[in-house]
Amino acid sequence: MGVAENGAEEKLGSYERIQSMHEAERERKKEEIRDACSDGDIAKLVELADSAGGILDDGLRQKAWPILLGVSEPAAGWLDGDKCWQRKPAHRDEEQVQLDVDRAFVYYANDAPEKVMEARKQALFRLIAGVLRRHSMLCYFQGYHDIAQVMMLVLGPGCGAALDRLSLCRIRDYMLPSLxxxxxxxxxxxxxxxxxxxxxxxxxxxxxxxxxxxxxxxxxxxxxxxxxxxxxxxxxxxxxxxxxxxxxxxxxxxxxxxxxxxxxxxxxxxxxxxxxxxxxxxxxxxxxxxxxxxxxxxxxxxxxxxxxxxxxxxxxxxxxxxITAAQSLESTERSFERQAREVAWQETKQKALRTAFKYRRPITSTALAVAMGAVSIWLRKSGNDRVLLAFVLSGFGLIRSR
The missing domain is CATH 1.10.472.80 (Ypt/Rab-GAP domain of gyp1p, domain 3)
Structure with missing residues (x-):
């Protein structure tokens, strides 16, 4: 159950404005949201999400958000029983995840008893680690835990499939190896x-x-x-x-x-x-x-x-x-890999250009010295080394042309 639905931890904000809606109007909108979820009517859900108050409460969001994210069935958004990720190798960023999770729940759900807070943090770590282990190419970034925290508070700790799709279909560019x-x-x-x-x-x-x-x-x-x-x-x-x-x-x-x-x-x-x-x-x-x-x-x-x-x-x-076009996680992973290679190539090229620019004068001088050496060898072999000497001396102004 989401925090907003519990009511005890609701913060000031949009809540008061939503409550000002006429009760009958609010109930009509709730019914429309339920119908749109039952029918899988994404266009109608978008219209309702854009209108005042959005999806209204966490109970309705638990139905609507997985649909908006493209989870095939609402139940598929819940991975409470999924332990497969725990058998996968630890993700390289899990240490940073733990550090960030330890600092989580600063704004939301922050007045619960210590044991409840600790359980929430453990659940948040498992949720994030599950996404990263299932899709090991993703790179964690500081702040991802803020997104996962909102998803968990609204949908519950088993919302791994929904967070998978949000990560790969909405914010995967932020999870590339480069910023x-x-x-x-x-x-x-x-x-x-x-x-x-x-x-x-x-x-x-x-x-x-x-x-x-x-x-x-x-x-x-x-x-x-x-x-x-x-x-x-x-x-x-x-x-x-x-x-x-x-x-x-x-x-x-x-x-x-x-x-x-x-x-x-x-x-x-x-x-x-x-x-x-x-x-x-x-x-x-x-x-x-x-x-x-x-x-x-x-x-x-x-x-x-x-x-x-x-x-x-x-x-x-x-x-x-x-958001209505079907996207498989496999196709998003392929896009991720292609973009990662593209970014790596661009950054390598830019680094090479910066290096060339930095050393452009020494490189030019070296090339000139090599060229002069080659010319001097040829001149000596051809018996024209005196011509070379005269040319160099005149270049330094040590002899005058007649």
Whole structure:
């Protein structure tokens, strides 16, 4: 049972706004969600997830989220009895997983007795380790435990299949051996801003958009403190392709337009700090509406510059454009492997170019010396070594031509 359903640990946030819905309207929406889940009507679920309040409560989310993630049957999202992963070799990142899990449950479900908290942490470790052992090519990143924590609190500790699909079909670019693809994702944020508000985009002109990295990597789970808010936001994020989280970040920036324009353009540190820190409280419903509007008016293919074109064809941003299209985990793993090789090749090539640039003068001098040596040998063999001597001396200005 999810934390929100228990009620005792509900935090302030979207919950109060949801409760303001007329009770009859709320019950009608609940019935619509149940019907959509029973019928497997993903389009209807998306519509309901986008509307005020999202999927409403954890009981309904336990039905809806696995469907939105493409788990074939809701029951298949539960792996309570699956012990196969424990027989697989330990994943290389499990030590870091343990360190992060020990620091988990800071915001959500943090007032439970110590024994309950310890049991939750053990369950969270098993959940994450299960994903990593089943898909050993994935690389754990700090913040993944924040995502897994939300999934576990809503769906329960046996939600391994749902987390498998979220990892491979939604955020696998962040689980590559390199952070390069993630940084390329972030460049879409200034591109969206440039399409939507050129003045603000020019004011925020920076060589990178790393201010969006913590939110993008963790699907906002690291930054949003109210459990009801992060659960409601996941309703929205899981109902759309992975790109939507970047449009949401652009919407957050646009909502702070006046404050950002008031900061001098040359104060990069202050701008970066302000951009990185999410406003509190978040008006999620209006931000969701704005993100959808931005996506509708400025789809990725229409964005200015090269931000979208430089995204790999095997990136999750391009292979998961539709959540209704069937994707097998095997196909996502193949995309992962191809992109990993592509990134490794690009980084090797860039490293070689940097090395060549760094040593370009010594290499040029060495090549010239070798060439001069070869010419001198030829001249001596041909009896023209005096010509070479005269040429060198004249080069140093030691003899004058007549």
């Amino acid at each position: 390069t693809p993630a940084l390329q994702h972030l460049q879409l944020v200034p591109a969206i801003l440039n399409a939507a508000d050129k003045e603000l985009a020019a004011h925020l002109s920076m060589p990178h958009a790393n201010y969006a990295l913590p939110s993008a990597l963790t699907l906002y789970a690291h930054d949003i403190q109210a459990y009801s808010d992060i659960a409601r936001l996941f309703d929205f994020l899981l109902a759309h392709e992975p790109l939507i989280s970047l449009y949401l970040f652009a919407a957050i920036i646009l909502s702070r337009r006046q404050r950002l324009l008031a900061i001098p353009q040359d104060e990069n540190d202050m701008l970066f700090f302000t951009l990185q820190k999410l406003p509190q409280p978040l008006d999620l419903e209006s931000l969701i509406e704005e993100a959808l509007r931005l996506f509708d008016q400025h789809p990725p293919e229409s964005l200015p510059g090269r931000a979208w074109r430089q995204i790999s064809h095997d990136s999750v941003l391009k292979t998961s454009r539709s």
